[in-house]
Amino acid sequence: MTPPPAGDGEGSRPRVEGEREQEIFTATLDVLADVGYDRLTMDAVAKRASASKATLYRRWSSKPALVIEAVLSQKGPREVPDTGTLRGDLLAAYCGMGGVTDTRQMRVLGALMSAAARDEEFAVAFRRDFLRPKEAKSMLLYERAQQRGEIAEDVDLELVAPALAGMVLHRQFLLGENPSPELVTRIVDQIILPAVGVRHPVT
Amino acid sequence: MTPPPAGDGEGSRPRVEGEREQEIFTATLDVLADVGYDRLTMDAVAKRASASKATLYRRWSSKPALVIEAVLSQKGPREVPDTGTLRGDLLAAYCGMGGVTDTRQMRVLGALMSAAARDEEFAVAFRRDFLRPKEAKSMLLYERAQQRGEIAEDVDLELVAPALAGMVLHRQFLLGENPSPELVTRIVDQIILPAVGVRHPVT
Numbered sequence: 001m002t003p004p005p006a007g008d009g010e011g012s013r014p015r016v017e018g019e020r021e022q023e024i025f026t027a028t029l030d031v032l033a034d035v036g037y038d039r040l041t042m043d044a045v046a047k048r049a050s051a052s053k054a055t056l057y058r059r060w061s062s063k064p065a066l067v068i069e070a071v072l073s074q075k076g077p078r079e080v081p082d083t084g085t086l087r088g089d090l091l092a093a094y095c096g097m098g099g100v101t102d103t104r105q106m107r108v109l110g111a112l113m114s115a116a117a118r119d120e121e122f123a124v125a126f127r128r129d130f131l132r133p134k135e136a137k138s139m140l141l142y143e144r145a146q147q148r149g150e151i152a153e154d155v156d157l158e159l160v161a162p163a164l165a166g167m168v169l170h171r172q173f174l175l176g177e178n179p180s181p182e183l184v185t186r187i188v189d190q191i192i193l194p195a196v197g198v199r200h201p202v203t
Numbered sequence: 204m205t206p207p208p209a210g211d212g213e214g215s216r217p218r219v220e221g222e223r224e225q226e227i228f229t230a231t232l233d234v235l236a237d238v239g240y241d242r243l244t245m246d247a248v249a250k251r252a253s254a255s256k257a258t259l260y261r262r263w264s265s266k267p268a269l270v271i272e273a274v275l276s277q278k279g280p281r282e283v284p285d286t287g288t289l290r291g292d293l294l295a296a297y298c299g300m301g302g303v304t305d306t307r308q309m310r311v312l313g314a315l316m317s318a319a320a321r322d323e324e325f326a327v328a329f330r331r332d333f334l335r336p337k338e339a340k341s342m343l344l345y346e347r348a349q350q351r352g353e354i355a356e357d358v359d360l361e362l363v364a365p366a367l368a369g370m371v372l373h374r375q376f377l378l379g380e381n382p383s384p385e386l387v388t389r390i391v392d393q394i395i396l397p398a399v400g401v402r403h404p405v406t
Contacts, residue, residue: 036241036321038239038241038242039241039242107321109320110320110321111320111321113316113317113320113376113377114316114317114318114320114321115317116376116377117312117313117314117316117317117376117377118239118310118313118314118317123379124379127377127378127379131377131378135378156389156393159389159390159393159394160393160394162370162373162374162378163370163390163394165373166369166370166371166372166373166374166377167365167366167369167370167373168369169369169373169377170365170368170369170370170372170373171365171369173316173319173320174316174319174320174330174334174369174372175330175334175338175365176326176327176330186359186362187362187366190358190359190362190363190398191362191363191366191394191395191398192394194397194398194400195393195394195397195398197397
């Protein structure tokens with residue numbers, strides 16, 4: 001897919017920003033939820049947003065760039081939780097995953113998982129801009145637990161940090177279960193905490 | 204997608220079986236690897252296999268049915284390992300996942316993950332015919348460990364049985380890592396065995 005010629009009058013057109021940008025992000029996520037990543041085209045997004053394709057290409061050089069920015073725009077200003085215990089932090093960070101019961105959001109997430117498993121260009125950008133930052137936040141929770149002496153120095157954090165997300169996403173997208181806070185709590189108490197050597201508090 | 208009219212002469216046509224069936228399965232997986240599940244059509248498979256669409260529909264009533272049978276046809280007669288220890292069984296069962304380095308097979312697997320996350324009709328059949336039997340095999344390994352007294356009676360097997368596959372698939376398809384036997388071994392020794400209360404042997 002090559003961008004259309006930029007055309008003239010470039011300097012006179014307003015930049016895409018603010019509310020207009022949000023409208024384009026919303027249109028992108030709508031199209032993504034409807035048809036999936038494979039079949040999403042810049043054209044379809046432009047139509048849905050009543051924008052021109054040239055406008056889109058002036059701001060986003062490629063389909064992965066547009067989709068990933070649209071997805072990132074939806075995340076609230078989620079801070080890394082700091083409750084004082086690893087268990088509290090993990091529950092605060094991951095129980096929200098079960099909040100995704102709204103169908104559109106599930107379809108958007110499904111489309112992202114799909115595209116990451118199939119489309120290498122998308123996967124590279126998605127890992128760099130979306131998954132790695134999430135993993136870094138997860139890592140931070142474990143590092144703070146290590147600094148507090150809650151978990152041992154020799155726990156292999158690189159192995160443990162993505163584990164909870166892996167188990168939850170697997171149950172959600174492959175096994176088709178609702179990752180309820182109760183399920184996340186069981187995984188934390190029965191798999192993650194024993195693995196890092198923290199006894200779970202309710203015995 | 205409705206099947207084309209069956210036409211006449213139905214009784215005189217040979218059933219699809221044996222080698223011809225394998226050719227159609229191979230064609231199905233080729234198309235799946237090339238274009239993904241969304242864009243796979245019975246038409247494209249028929250063309251690739253030099254068969255008529257009517258022939259396909261006489262044997263497989265729908266696209267999910269054809270795709271899932273094709274995938275199941277590729278699995279070797281993999282027995283459930285029985286090495287005498289949970290660790291041995293898990294390594295025997297899961298280290299093979301890292302053997303999938305061939306690109307076509309990776310693309311097929313990616314297409315299945317994708318479709319399961321997006322297409323509810325496919326997901327239901329895929330879970331029932333592909334994932335649940337795999338989960339049942341995994342469960343059997345843990346149940347035998349419980350019967351041997353290797354793990355405690357109160358370990359929540361329903362929680363643990365899908366955990367290893369979840370972590371490995373997440374690292375493979377989302378994080379883009381090669382799930383080498385070494386990685387699988389680290390996950391077994393550092394996460395699964397501590398969770399079920401088995402100390403890992405190398406200390």
